[in-house]
Amino acid sequence: xxxxxxxxxxxxxxxEAFLTINCTYTATGYPSLFWYVQYPGEGLQLLxxxxxxxxxxxxxxxxxxxxxxxxxxxxxxxxxxxxxxAVYFCALTPRGNQGGKLIFGQGTELSVKP
Amino acid sequence: xxxxxxxxxxxxxxxxxxxxIQCQVDxxxxxxxxxxxxxxxxxxxxxxxxxxxxATYESGFVxxxxxxxxxxxxxxxxxxxxxxxxxxxxxxxxxxxRVEAFFGQGTRLTVV
Numbered sequence: 751x752x753x754x755x756x757x758x759x760x761x762x763x764x765x766e767a768f769l770t771i772n773c774t775y776t777a778t779g780y781p782s783l784f785w786y787v788q789y790p791g792e793g794l795q796l797l798x799x800x801x802x803x804x805x806x807x808x809x810x811x812x813x814x815x816x817x818x819x820x821x822x823x824x825x826x827x828x829x830x831x832x833x834x835x836a837v838y839f840c841a842l843t844p845r846g847n848q849g850g851k852l853i854f855g856q857g858t859e860l861s862v863k864p
Numbered sequence: 865x866x867x868x869x870x871x872x873x874x875x876x877x878x879x880x881x882x883x884x885i886q887c888q889v890d891x892x893x894x895x896x897x898x899x900x901x902x903x904x905x906x907x908x909x910x911x912x913x914x915x916x917x918x919a920t921y922e923s924g925f926v927x928x929x930x931x932x933x934x935x936x937x938x939x940x941x942x943x944x945x946x947x948x949x950x951x952x953x954x955x956x957x958x959x960x961x962r963v964e965a966f967f968g969q970g971t972r973l974t975v976v
Contacts, residue, residue, distance in 0.1 A: 782963060784964060786967075792969060793868075793956070793967045793968055793969035793970055794907075794956065794967040794970075795967075796964045796965075796966075799963060799964055801963060839906065839907070843965075850895055850897065850912070850960040850965070851897065851909055851912065852897075852899075852907070852909070852958075852965055853909075854906040854907045854908075855906060856905060856906040857905075857906055
């Protein structure tokens with residue numbers, strides 16, 4: 751079945767460092783891909799999304815590109831801030847499933863130190 | 865977008881008891897989803913709740929353990945029955961947007 755694998759955490763970075771969180775997926779067809787973020791004490795929020803191959807999702811300085819050839823959707827940010835400390839989840843919905851059922855990766859905890 | 869309110873936000877329960885979690889959405893939605901996030905793990909879909917019909921459960925989840933109600937298009941409840949410490953998790957309610965999903969803040973359940 752469909753699945754998502756992301757790099758294990760926790761990841762600890764200094765402020766202004768470059769961030770990459772790897773995410774790869776297995777799915778039939780062409781799923782939609784998402785990054786969700788969970789800030790301490792808050793619910794899940796959509797960070798960015800991409801619905802077809804070569805799409806780049808971006809938000810709040812974060813970017814991820816839908817790479818069909820490598821089945822990847824790695825999250826990047828050029829300069830992290832302390833406020834980016836959170837748990838990041840990569841997820842997919844199968845093609846044709848309009849945002850309903852989500853399959854999540856295991857989550858990566860990011861801690862940014864001043 | 866959708867705003868989702870979940871209650872309670874957290875609870876500590878005795879083993880063998882049951883807890884009902886409520887989920888209220890600020891707009892009418894056809895499907896609502898319940899997820900579980902066990903400590904240190906990812907989110908797993910428990911079931912899909914459609915208004916006016918029985919919920920559809922994912923593999924490994926059964927109605928006797930997680931009964932769900934969906935009385936109208938803005939409200940749903942999930943009950944965690946006959947709880948054991950293994951049920952200690954965060955339970956989240958979700959609804960589907962046009963492309964993405966929206967989530968409540970979750971209910972953090974600890975079973976002692």
